[in-house]
Ligand code: SAM
């Protein structure tokens with residue numbers, strides 16, 4: 489959805505810390521609109537920067553100091569920020585992420601409080617599922633709507649190589665528990681790494697189709713703490729389609745994409761020749777690097793320490809925690825959030841030939857510290 493911006497009227501920057509570049513934001517413009525007419529309604533809230541895995545495309549093998557506990561938004565602050573988003577700024581859906589959100593002991597309490605305040609808000613969770621077997625039912629009764637679980641391979645050794653932790657069985661137990669708790673249809677997120685798990689793609693798809701899980705492949709983005717990403721090294725969406733095409737017939741899903749990041753495909757047996765029918769399920773491919781969808785982006789991100797990031801690749805962060813802790817009104821917090829989103833970049837600037845071209849510079853934060 490886009491909005492007509494009309495003729496801007498200038499207004500003075502509001503209060504200490506306000507960004508003077510946001511003064512061309514038309515006064516009274518509702519919601520989280522940016523200069524290009526996009527409206528953010530999909531909120532991604534990171535609950536922690538901590539994680540119990542160390543996926544090579546996200547975190548370093550060692551190190552990466554955690555935030556202090558009091559640097560994180562508290563459960564009460566989270567409830568307030570989400571309330572401001574929903575009541576004042578047009579947020580329509582919420583995804584809780586991290587780091588690993590299950591690391592937060594108060595996760596079910598956070599969800600229960602959000603559910604009580606917003607009975608109809610879709611609340612999703614992105615998790616690596618380590619420990620989910622013991623908590624899925626509790627999260628479901630707290631009011632969680634749905635869940636995305638990350639799983640890149642069906643081989644325990646490859647899992648241990650990619651995540652640097654031997655927790656494959658725990659993840660499988662978590663997935664099964666989420667399904668049994670009624671959190672389906674389960675979505676599975678996979679990142680393919682060349683020469684490590686790319687050959688596993690068709691097996692992963694077959695496994696998900698058999699269980700009714702929706703698999704989505706995400707192109708590896710330059711958000712690893714090690715800064716080891718290369719354009720040549722990453723497995724592209726076109727390659728993923730080729731890998732899956734060796735075992736399945738893919739055809740574009742006729743349902744409207746509606747700004748969703750994943751391009752969906754219907755999956756049929758490789759030699760299926762009939763008209764219609766034969767459908768095994770669908771698969772999604774999120775081509776953030778090679779086929780970016782910035783023009784349709786509806787996301788606003790809040791980091792675990794309460795900073796607005798208008799884009800995953802943003803180098804600018806706008807602090808809300810300071811306002812929350814200094815007696816600011818909900819309207820003042822909302823205005824600061826609106827100013828941050830007004831300045832959302834048009835596109836992330838990665839191009840098809842190489843990192844660094846087209847002015848792209850990898851952000852300092854890793855994916856775990858932003859909230860994917
Ligand atoms: N720890 C949880 C998990 O892994 O599901 C939630 C946070 S994680 C940062 C969210 C998603 O980001 C995961 O599906 C993960 O695979 C994905 N991700 C992490 N680093 C990435 C990268 N460099 N490129 C693409 N996706 C990435």
Ligand code: SF4
Pocket residue numbers: 539540541542543546547586587588616638855856
């Ligand atoms: Fe942890 Fe998720 Fe990053 Fe893996 S992708 S290291 S599970 S935050």
